[in-house]
Each structure stands twice: as C-alpha cells, then as structure tokens.
Amino acid sequence: MIRTINNNIQDKKSIYLPEIATMVRKEQMTDLDTYFEFELKDRPLGHLYGQFVEISIPGIGEAPISISSPPGKGNRFEMVIRRVGQVTSAIHKLEPGDSVGIRGPFGTSFPMEELRGKNLLFVTGGIGLVPARSAILYALQNRGDYEDITILFGCRDPGQRLFTSELNEWKSRKDIDFLETVDKCEPGEWDGNVGVITTLFPLLKDIDPLETYAIIVGPPVMYKFVIMTLYDMEFSDKHIIVSLERHMKCGVGKCGHCQMNNLYVCQDGPVFVYDTIKHLKEAI
Amino acid sequence: MEIVKISERDFNEFIDTKIAEKESKIVSVVRKGTHFAFDELDSASSMCLDYDVTLLPPKKYFQPPKETMLRFVPKKADSYEAVNEYESLTLIGVHYYDLAAIYLMDRAFSDGEKDANYLVKRQNSLLIGLYPTRFFKYRFSNSVVKGDLPYKVADLMMIQMGNGYYALEIVTEKGRSFIEQAKYKKSDYSLKEIENAKNRIKDDQKLPVAVELTPDYLKQHHSHPVWEVFGEKCYSCGSCVFVCPTCYCFDMRDEVDLTLKNGERVRVWDGCMLESFATCAGGHNFRKNRAARFRHRIFRKGVNMPLKYHYWGCVGCGRCADACTSSIAGPVKILKYIEENK
Numbered sequence: 001m002i003r004t005i006n007n008n009i010q011d012k013k014s015i016y017l018p019e020i021a022t023m024v025r026k027e028q029m030t031d032l033d034t035y036f037e038f039e040l041k042d043r044p045l046g047h048l049y050g051q052f053v054e055i056s057i058p059g060i061g062e063a064p065i066s067i068s069s070p071p072g073k074g075n076r077f078e079m080v081i082r083r084v085g086q087v088t089s090a091i092h093k094l095e096p097g098d099s100v101g102i103r104g105p106f107g108t109s110f111p112m113e114e115l116r117g118k119n120l121l122f123v124t125g126g127i128g129l130v131p132a133r134s135a136i137l138y139a140l141q142n143r144g145d146y147e148d149i150t151i152l153f154g155c156r157d158p159g160q161r162l163f164t165s166e167l168n169e170w171k172s173r174k175d176i177d178f179l180e181t182v183d184k185c186e187p188g189e190w191d192g193n194v195g196v197i198t199t200l201f202p203l204l205k206d207i208d209p210l211e212t213y214a215i216i217v218g219p220p221v222m223y224k225f226v227i228m229t230l231y232d233m234e235f236s237d238k239h240i241i242v243s244l245e246r247h248m249k250c251g252v253g254k255c256g257h258c259q260m261n262n263l264y265v266c267q268d269g270p271v272f273v274y275d276t277i278k279h280l281k282e283a284i
Numbered sequence: 285m286e287i288v289k290i291s292e293r294d295f296n297e298f299i300d301t302k303i304a305e306k307e308s309k310i311v312s313v314v315r316k317g318t319h320f321a322f323d324e325l326d327s328a329s330s331m332c333l334d335y336d337v338t339l340l341p342p343k344k345y346f347q348p349p350k351e352t353m354l355r356f357v358p359k360k361a362d363s364y365e366a367v368n369e370y371e372s373l374t375l376i377g378v379h380y381y382d383l384a385a386i387y388l389m390d391r392a393f394s395d396g397e398k399d400a401n402y403l404v405k406r407q408n409s410l411l412i413g414l415y416p417t418r419f420f421k422y423r424f425s426n427s428v429v430k431g432d433l434p435y436k437v438a439d440l441m442m443i444q445m446g447n448g449y450y451a452l453e454i455v456t457e458k459g460r461s462f463i464e465q466a467k468y469k470k471s472d473y474s475l476k477e478i479e480n481a482k483n484r485i486k487d488d489q490k491l492p493v494a495v496e497l498t499p500d501y502l503k504q505h506h507s508h509p510v511w512e513v514f515g516e517k518c519y520s521c522g523s524c525v526f527v528c529p530t531c532y533c534f535d536m537r538d539e540v541d542l543t544l545k546n547g548e549r550v551r552v553w554d555g556c557m558l559e560s561f562a563t564c565a566g567g568h569n570f571r572k573n574r575a576a577r578f579r580h581r582i583f584r585k586g587v588n589m590p591l592k593y594h595y596w597g598c599v600g601c602g603r604c605a606d607a608c609t610s611s612i613a614g615p616v617k618i619l620k621y622i623e624e625n626k
Contacts, residue, residue, distance in 0.1 A: 001306070005368035005404050012400045014366035016353045016536070016549070021361075059358030059540045059547045063565065084565040099361035220568055247564045249536065252397035256533030256556060259580075260570075262588035267396065281506060282570065282580075 018101025048109030056101035066131035125218025154197035237275030296328035298466035308372035341529030381425035383434035385529030413438035422602025424489035515575030524604035524613035525555030
C-alpha cells in the first residue's frame with residue numbers, strides 16, 4: 001500500500017520544493033546575457049555576497065544561477081542569466097509578471113565583514129562579474145569600511161561587457177581604481193586595453209600584498225594565470241579568494257555533480273580561500 | 285545481544301502470514317535465471333537465501349532508479365507540489381556488506397540537509413540481515429567492512445546454522461516485535477558456533493593494502509599510470525556505478541505527459557563515470573578524460589568517503605568487478621596493479 005507524506009510536516013519537508021518568485025524587470029545586456037530582477041512572495045531571499053540559487057521553470061528544469069545584487073533590496077534580488085541551455089533559454093523568454101521557482105540561497109559567500117579595513121582587489125572575467133558584483137556593490141555602498149578598492153574586468157570582446165553603465169560609473173569614480181580589457185576587438189570598436197586579464201596587472205599602482213585580499217571570479221581557464229600573477233606580487237594563499245564554477249545541480253550536497261575531490265562546491269563553496277583548496281588536484 | 289533460533293519451516297510459514305497480511309511489502313532474494321535479485325515475494329517458497337550476490341543492491345528500494353519528487357502544471361511555477369510516496373517494506377536476507385552500504389547511504393541523505401524522500405522510505409523499512417553462505421569470486425568484504433557497521437542499520441541478523449535452522453540476533457526493538465510474532469525458540473548455540481557460522485565463507489579476494497591505509501595510499505598514487513592504463517579501457521558505460529551499493533549520485537529532470545497539462549520532476553540514477561557528469565552549462569567538462577573519471581570513482585570510495593564518514597566508501601561486494609565490460613572496475617584489481625607497478 002503506497003502512502004504519501006504531507007510536505008507540511010516540519011522534518012519531512014522536501015528540500016527540492018521551490019518557492020515562487022515573480023520577475024519584475026528584464027533587460028538584455030549582451031547577445032547571450034540578460035539581466036533579471038525577481039521578487040519572492042513572502043520573504044527576503046536572505047542571501048550573502050557570491051551565493052547562488054536554483055531557478056526553475058516547471059516542465060523545463062532547474063539551473064544554478066549566481067545572485068548579482070547585494071542583500072538589502074527587500075524581497076527583490078537580481079541575476080544575470082546567460083542563455084546556454086534549455087532552462088536559461090526558457091527564462092529568457094519570460095516577461096515581467098511571469099513566475100519562476102527558486103530554491104536557496106546556497107553556498108559560501110565572500111567574507112565582506114572580515115575584509116573590513118583591508119584593500120580589495122577584484123579580478124573578474126566575463127560572467128564572473130555577476131557573482132562578484134554583489135560584493136563589489138556592497139563594498140562601494142560601504143566605501144568607508146575598506147581601504148583601496150581595485151576592480152579588474154576582462155571579457156571576450158566589447159560586446160560582452162556587462163552592466164555597462166555601472167562599469168562607466170566605476171571608471172569615473174575617483175575613490176576606486178577600475179581597469180578593464182577585452183581579449184579582442186574590431187578596429188575602431190574599442191580604445192581601451194586589449195589582451196587577457198593578466199595584461200592589466202602591470203598597469204596597477206603598487207599593491208601591498210599583506211594588506212590586500214584578491215577576489216577572483218571568472219572562467220575556469222583564468223584562475224591559474226591570475227594566481228601565478230598574484231604570486232609574483234607576493235600574495236599569500238590566505239589572501240586569495242576564489243569562486244569556482246561547477247555543475248551545482250541539487251544545491252544541497254547530495255547529487256554529486258559538483259564534487260571537487262572530497263568537497264561539494266554547492267555547499268563547501270563556491271567561494272573558497274585559496275589555501276583551503278590549493279592542495280586539491282581537481283580545484284584549479 | 286539476544287539470540288533466538290527458528291526453523292526454516294517456521295520462518296517461511298511466518299513470512300507467508302506476513303505476505304498474506306499485506307501490511308508491509310515483503311522483499312527478499314529470488315532467482316533470476318542463473319542470478320539472484322531482490323524482489324517482492326508472493327510466497328516464501330520463492331525466497332532463496334543461499335545466494336552469492338544480487339544483481340542490484342537493495343538501494344533501489346530507498347533511492348529508486350526513477351522517483352517522482354515534484355508534480356506541477358508545466359510553466360506554472362505556483363503549481364509545484366512536493367511528492368513523497370513510500371510503503372512499509374520488510375527486506376529479508378540482506379548480506380552484511382549491503383547493510384554497511386545502507387549505513388553509508390543513510391549518512392549521505394541525512395548529514396546536512398535532510399532528504400525526506402529517502403529518509404521516509406528508510407524509516408518505514410525493517411532490515412533483516414544475513415551472513416553469506418555462498419562464495420562470490422569478486423567479493424572482498426571481509427577486508428573492508430569492519431566492526432559493527434552492519435549492526436548500525438540491521439533490525440535482525442540471520443545466521444544459517446545448518447540442519448534447517450537459523451539463529452537470529454535481535455538488534456533493535458523493531459526487530460524484536462517483528463520476530464516475536466513467529467514461532468521461535470531460545471538459542472542453544474554457543475557463541476563459537478554462531479561465530480563459525482557467520483564466517484563460513486572466506487572471501488577469495490582481499491584488498492592488497494590495509495583498509496585504514498588506503499586513503500593515504502591512494503593519495504600517494506594520484507598520478508600513478510594505473511588511471512591512464514585502466515581509463516583507456518573504460519567504455520564510460522556507468523555499469524560499475526549503477527550496481528554499486530554506495531553510489532547515490534543523481535540527476536533531476538522534468539517530464540511532461542502527452543496532454544502537456546501535467547508534469548513531474550523526477551530523480552534518476554546518474555553516475556560520475558558517464559562522460560557528461562561534470563559538464564557545466566556552456567560546455568566545460570571538469571572531468572573530461574576517462575582517466576580522471578576512473579580515478580574519481582575510486583577516490584570517492586577510498587579517500588573522500590572515509591574522510592567524511594570515517595568508513596571506507598566501498599563495501600567489497602564485487603558487483604562492479606562483475607558488471608564491468610572491460611574487467612577493470614574492481615578496486616582489488618586496481619590496487620593490485622598499483623602494488624605490482626610501483
């Protein structure tokens with residue numbers, strides 16, 4: 001005889017049941033990336049900088065997406081979603097007023113409280129800017145809590161720049177250093193730096209590796225080269241904070257897809273202080 | 285621990301009354317051609333407790349190959365509804381190494397976030413363990429399942445004593461109230477007789493390295509040629525992980541019926557040996573080559589699970605070695621190769 005458990009029983013609740021969020025804003029950013037603002041029905045998401053949620057459309061599926069806004073927007077939060085698979089393509093077709101399923105927030109976060117009084121060096125590549133932005137905006141909103149703030153951003157070509165009005169604002173700010181680069185561009189399309197992200201490092205003013213924390217978020221290929229450059233600048237592993245990408249399918253440390261050696265990136269990460277994972281062969 | 289004695293005839297008669305009651309699904313080992321499998325009993329006479337190994341471990345009852353987790357109306361996010369269906373289950377004749385595996389599965393689904401779909405099925409099950417009476421050429425449980433691990437999940441443990449009798453160790457109160465309904469006697473076996481009967485079958489296979497030392501041993505051989513040599517022969521078919529009693533990795537996918545009006549999010553078995561397992565949206569595969577996947581499976585059992593649960597993640601059932609098309613999956617063979625090619 002098959003019996004059914006009522007999901008309202010506290011300790012029998014399903015960890016896979018999403019809550020409902022409504023889209024309130026949508027703005028295309030690049031050919032593949034679109035900005036969305038969502039609103040949860042009954043509560044603030046309660047996330048921290050660099051965490052992610054599982055977003056879903058019934059009948060299509062679920063996907064892990066980073067939150068790009070800092071906490072403090074009431075029940076609202078922002079994401080930038082790249083159209084790369086079935087779920088993300090379906091979300092791109094939604095319009096304001098439409099609903100999605102949300103589970104989370106999940107994972108570890110950038111330790112913004114602990115970093116007070118320190119210099120921050122953000123090194124972001126492509127869509128890596130999305131999770132980093134929650135920490136960057138927080139640091140800018142609380143500018144007095146931090147010493148020097150440096151932001152590096154690199155992307156494939158000028159058409160891939162995200163949050164362009166914010167990038168332009170950062171560029172004009174006198175209280176931070178913002179440098180950007182593109183891997184390649186058409187003639188006349190771009191008058192800034194051309195080259196991979198590490199080509200920005202020689203342009204930096206002196207950085208004290210003992211008083212600075214580097215926060216790195218970018219495509220998998222980027223980490224090794226950025227960390228090598230930071231080593232040249234005499235950064236210690238404890239001063240390097242990375243956010244790693246994996247396939248975080250369930251978000252609750254069960255399904256196994258995001259395993260990195262003995263760690264589940266969805267729960268033990270995605271944000272790691274480098275000295276805690278440096279020894280893991282599958283990390284970088 | 286209290287031990288009782290019951291004749292095979294009385295035990296089978298009792299099981300037949302339990303089947304007739306229909307209060308619990310009665311599952312045990314039955315013949316499937318030349319093999320054995322766990323299946324629902326319609327009569328105790330089809331129960332075959334003298335078996336070598338079952339094709340699949342009993343995990344299929346707690347984490348089914350396919351399981352509905354949510355129901356919904358397609359594209360309507362406010363229609364999501366959690367599904368958690370279970371039935372009372374009595375599992376008879378689970379070899380001690382499969383019990384050890386259930387303990388590891390319990391940890392995986394209850395440590396941290398609690399997985400109600402798994403745990404409710406487990407809470408509504410009664411496990412009657414068994415010591416093997418038949419040799420299986422790939423089994424090496426003796427060298428990996430240590431101490432009282434099987435007793436952490438068993439409700440009763442059966443020992444075949446010969447002459448048509450079983451000894452039954454009463455492990456839990458749940459087990460006691462089950463067997464109290466049967467015609468049992470006080471055990472008149474000596475502890476030595478019981479121990480001898482438990483250890484009647486000595487595994488032919490043995491891990492070449494002491495199980496406590498394997499995590500460090502494997503880490504030392506992270507870059508050993510074995511992963512490339514064996515990985516090259518791997519078809520990435522996933523047989524080894526699907527038959528493994530401690531593999532629980534899964535995928536979630538949405539299925540919509542033909543009317544497009546009803547849908548379900550289902551959980552299905554998945555495995556790290558399949559090529560696309562660690563692939564992210566956008567196509568980057570974090571374990572692209574076969575050697576890396578091959579090593580990951582062994583490291584998961586031999587390094588990562590011991591780190592997390594303090595027990596080896598492999599219970600030595602030998603099913604992977606038996607199921608592998610290329611005859612490369614067995615941990616004994618892999619460790620032997622390392623030993624011989626240091």
